[in-house]
Amino acid sequence: MKWILWMVIPSKESISSNNPSLNNIKGCFMSNKRTEIQSLGEFGLINHLTKNNPTYNASTLKSIGDDAAVIDNQGFKTVISTDLLVEGIHFDLMYAPLKHVGYKAVTVNLSDIYAMNAIPKQITVSIAISNRFSVEALEELYAGIYAACRAYKVDLIGGDTTSSPKGLVISVTAIGQGEAKKLTYRNGAKKGDLICITGDLGAAYLGLQLLEREKQIYLQHPTLQPQLDNQSYLVGRQLKPEARRDIIEAFDKNGLIPTAMMDISDGLASELHHICRQSGVGAFIEESGVPIHPDAQMQAIQFKLDPITCALSGGEDYELLFTIDPKDIDRIKYLPDIYIAGEIVDAKDAIKLHTKGGNVHPIKAQGWQHF
């Protein structure tokens, strides 16, 4: 593979900072050096990938290297989330650098812990790999995993490393701590609550469409280089999503406990249905209240898509959807990046969108279809 990807992804902590070769990726094999995994063996590989594994949390009593890891919980509630990511389903190594795959595999799990109003502390990472992958390729993957650990101060405490007949499989389990009275579930939304969203929606989906378009062009014309110069925002939202730790910390500082919360991984529409079903309520969303980035607006129109449809059904933005009692509005008023998108209503009023044109439509749950 010879596809040169020269995008620069903006972020608080650039995961490419230690690796200039990210600007010059040769498919998923970033370095010209190729060490066969067999030359290390399973335990050699684990040692190699984890020898510089730092510990950020005092609660991590025992990390990698025994039958299990040990966590000291000191009276907090333990919060657990897990995701399984499969090459060809969740990521395409044709355009997703392994470092980004590793980073994203961690952040999407941390996002689930934050969505409980809890703080992630530890992760386990298991991988299954075919013999297509070299030690250098796995170093890239783990560089992304460690970058996420560093950015979010979580400890990698264990995992499993095995072979696969085909492709890469990554399983991440995140373990967090929460205070019982602060934990926020999906089932607490009440009529009259305000529906809030952090950050903008639809960009990750449009970034994916851009990458898929460039992949198809490249497959047909291998001499052409991808046209992604001005698309770093959309591509970055797809390839390197962040979890909203800042929002959870701001809630804590301002004394806010949402009535319900979840992260937006499958799209706003799907997540609204989850919260409404579990809380026994309905929702009324104002189209003008759903935040969409100008780049996403423009790109949606170029793709002949309705921007609000991308925001409702696109998924993978990893923003937080939460509801608050209206009396708490002062606690979010001065927070950047929080948008009030609508209101919780009676279950009988269902889940509806009030469009900018003045019409009211039911919102269907059209999240990511795995099957």
Place this chain on the structure above:
Amino acid sequence: MKWILWMVIPSKESISSNNPSLNNIKGCFMSNKRTEIQSLGEFGLINHLTKNNPTYNASTLKSIGDDAAVIDNQGFKTVISTDLLVEGIHFDLMYAPLKHVGYKAVTVNLSDIYAMNAIPKQITVSIAISNRFSVEALEELYAGIYAACRAYKVDLIGGDTTSSPKGLVISVTAIGQGEAKKLTYRNGAKKGDLICITGDLGAAYLGLQLLEREKQIYLQHPTLQPQLDNQSYLVGRQLKPEARRDIIEAFDKNGLIPTAMMDISDGLASELHHICRQSGVGAFIEESGVPIHPDAQMQAIQFKLDPITCALSGGEDYELLFTIDPKDIDRIKYLPDIYIAGEIVDAKDAIKLHTKGGNVHPIKAQGWQHF
């Protein structure tokens, strides 16, 4: 596939008790009914597979159905272990019934928690499945998972369900509780400690060889039926391993804390090397002290294998290897199923086997090679 498997696997709690069709397996598709997974969708499938999910532990505060699960730890240490199982690498659905695959995926993880001298309380199970699998096939898999939860009183609290381009992938994370002063690591073995093994070794490996032999015969002669009538012990050890909860409970009752412990998943030789390296010691093993079941003895000889080699390098027996201070010998003397196999020695004396013939050989770590 039309391979009729009529084995009966002995166990404390038969996982086939609710399913007479286990005696009449048609490949991995146990029922003639085939419901496509698409007809349920992702959330429909999750609901279908988890609608009768019981809770055994008061510490399970929030189970399936939110961004993350919540565990109340009440001052205990949290112990975490995870495994990733890949079709074609860890199991072969040609001869492993899905119910057994599900059961084993759980028990091998629980075994890691017990090996810390802790008690497993919760598990998460993630699966990736290709469209080859029907809803009925997944029901079989989950029947095995639930049977293991019931047998060991652990709660299934979460997971992820997604598609795979090919084959079945199962990721299990087990969460347990341990008391700080009782947790047993691999690094505590001291010179003079006795090396103990629970149950017999080598049988799971020989069961696998039998199943592989019958598979090859079947592939060449599809009208022949497998010859496994008298091999239920060996085949059962391979297809339905149990974790040694009974031993951990007996330790607790008798006030014994081993100096080091791990479970035997890769073979005694490999595990001895782990304990010796991490404890900075050597080991001297008596061949006559390594327990081998008569069926394993017989079958090894029929396969022209040395029984002690099967016990040392076979793996997958999921017995416990532990070391105790000699002053604690009275605490294990009357426990069934515990064998003293040797003694911890100085690191400079390495890891050696004293054979029945009177020779002394170094023991090499020849565990399962994933790569």
